[in-house]
Amino acid sequence: MAASDSKERRSQNWFGKEGKDGFIYRSWIKNQGYPAHQFKGKPVIGICNTWSEVTPCNGHFRELAQFVKNGVYEAGGFPLEFPVMSLGETIIRPTAMLYRNLAAMTVEESIRANPFDAIVLLTGCDKTTPSLVMGAASVDLPTIVLSGGPMLNGKFRGRDLGSGTDVWRFDADVKAGKMTLEEMEEAEACMSRSIGHCNTMGTASTMATMVEALGLTLPGVSSIPAADSRKKMMAHMTGMRAVEMAEENLVISKILTRPAFENAIKVNSAVGGSTNFVLHLLAIAKRVGIELTLDDFDIHGSKIPFLLNLMPSGKYLMEDYYYAGGIQVILKELKEHLSTEAITVNGKTLTENSEKARNWNSDVIRPISDPIIKEGGITVVKGNLCTEGAVIKVSAATPELLKHKGRAVVFETIEDYHARVDDPNLDIDETCVMVLKNVGPKGYPGMPEVGNMALPKKILQKGITDMVRISDGRMSGTAYGTVFLHASPESALGSPLALVENGDIIECDVQAKTIHLHVSDEELAERKKKWEPIDLGFDRGYINLYINTVNQAHEGADMDFLVGKSGNIVNRESH
CATH class of the missing domain: 3.40.50.2300 (Response regulator)
Structure with missing residues (x-):
């Protein structure tokens, strides 16, 4: 029988029934004013x-x-x-x-x-x-x-505003003294119009x-x-x-x-x-x-x-x-x-x-023969810091930082980051690598968009707009910078990312698709013995279920029992 035959329609297992069941399925929904012929196949x-x-x-x-x-x-x-x-x-x-x-x-x-x-x-x-x-x-x-x-398009003082993207810029400008909070507030309605x-x-x-x-x-x-x-x-x-x-x-x-x-x-x-x-x-x-x-x-x-x-x-x-x-x-x-x-x-x-499509502005959409970047896709890097991989959006990064070696400045949690990032005594300069832990699927929980850590105020005031940053979290798609994200496995599991300490040397090479922590396996093993997981503090409800079943970032961060199909068959009648 053809799939288009109304007797084979899935909905007819409800609306096509006779007797009590059909009466119930059709009658109550008719209280919204649907005529009888809408239910006939x-x-x-x-x-x-x-x-x-x-x-x-x-x-x-x-x-x-x-x-x-x-x-x-x-x-x-x-x-x-x-x-x-x-x-x-x-x-x-x-x-x-x-x-x-x-x-x-x-x-x-x-x-x-x-x-x-x-x-x-x-x-x-x-x-x-x-x-x-x-x-x-x-x-x-x-x-x-x-x-x-x-x-x-957002419109503010004679120029276009981009959702999210300009928020990060405004925030940096306020910290650097280039913009006032009053001006930033004025831009709010201008961006989302x-x-x-x-x-x-x-x-x-x-x-x-x-x-x-x-x-x-x-x-x-x-x-x-x-x-x-x-x-x-x-x-x-x-x-x-x-x-x-x-x-x-x-x-x-x-x-x-x-x-x-x-x-x-x-x-x-x-x-x-x-x-x-x-x-x-x-x-x-x-x-x-x-x-x-x-x-x-x-x-x-x-x-x-x-x-x-x-x-x-x-x-x-x-x-x-x-x-x-x-x-x-x-x-x-x-x-x-x-x-x-x-x-x-x-x-x-x-x-x-798309065969009839035409390009009306080649400055907006470049021909493939003249791209903005010859190889500009998301790149996966691996190494002893993230054995299952991390990702970086090359098109949003600073080219000069795609190959970099620097001293780690570590923030154990997002609260630790907020408490210390603008401290004038923070031991950091623009050559350092900012590391944020415990913002992965389980560790936060939920893997928030905080991987594009705002730079310290004293760095921004020097006119620096980008540094290498690494975390097991995500970043907003509207954000930019040389940011390595989704480091897997996450630090909440005691991964190598969890063992990074201030002063460790981290080296990245995006072209070679590597990211390396210059700490020996033996030293990491010793650190692992002393490592203790943070208390996530959730013992009930959906969040507890999420923590106990969520897959890692390199697997899509779905819950393990949801992977696969359930199908569309309902095996039990309701009446």
Whole structure:
């Protein structure tokens, strides 16, 4: 029987039943005004909405969802919107990453437990995208993503402001005496002046790029600003396509293939995407059973030319990127590097979808023949300091620091860092290597975006803007600097990073992909005998579960019992 036969629709196990069960499933939902014909075999499209007033990047999703519904209705489907946990990176404490896996659980269980034939995921702020894709991937229904889009360019005193990126600059300028707090406050509304997520190539824009490169969106969706009317049009078309995908049974596992993940890695390198991309792509891959490791990011991404002149690695913003032609231009430039095996939600390849793209501003999007950096991707480094690897975003680093040797200045916790970093008596200069411990998945817990430690005030006052920094934490995709992140295993486990002491010599060589602690194995063994773990202080609830089950950064920081698929079968009746 064809997949499009209504008797075979998953939703008919609810709405197609006769007698008491069918009465219950249909009757109560009819209190919202749905007519009887909506339940008679139409594809039911679940709209997974992460709208929340404390997730400002997603604050426009109630309106966006209505446009998706319009498209579903036009294509003959029955849309049902449902909420899931929403993660606002700028508001939630201690870090949205702590709750990414919990949000993924709410998505997975909400989808499987309800009568959906296909899913539309409304994504925006950083962790909403990977959490929704992780959850949906484990259920494996036809799934399409609609990213909410970036804000318009910030405007402040005659120049453009980039979300996040300029925050770090302002903070440094205030510490250095170049800017007053009053001026910084004035810039707040100037930076965030429209609906949407960060307008730099931060994690939110990186995640939007990731899902399009994976093939989970309609062509061009990821780079359209939230305030542009074409985003609403794309929402309508996304709803229509969701109905068609339900008819075709184009489940998400048919799209999330090994070639699709390799494409995403290459595209991320070309746009200078966030290092957070690594963690999230690894976690998604494990949900669908694709073997992906840190080495794959090196093999497929580190040699890709960097093409997008966008903050934090360049000077333009997402609005400019869209006007220049958007992601379709990047895909066209990369056509010789991209797989032609991986299909997207419209059944075509990335190359087919982008063949008509044109570049309207080659200063924003550089041709592959004249890249900004010949090899500008995220690079994985390994050594005795992080045996399972650490990552660095080369496009956001200072070239002269990519090969460096310096004395370690160690901060045992984030509290230790805040207490001492601006102490005038801190023994540090610009040649040193700043080391931050206990900010990994278990150690914080939740792996916060603190790896791009702000430089000491006395260093900034000398006019220095970058130093080598190393931690087991993350950094915002909007940040910049020569920062080694996600050092694995993390220090909370007593790894070599936990054993670093003030005055140790650390040497990095990004081209050679190495990072080395100049301390003998024998000395490290002696230090390990004296090492004691910190008291994390959580003995109940989700955080306790997270600490006890979270995987390390090089595995994607998912919880071990969530890896893999659960499927979409519900084995028990509710009545």
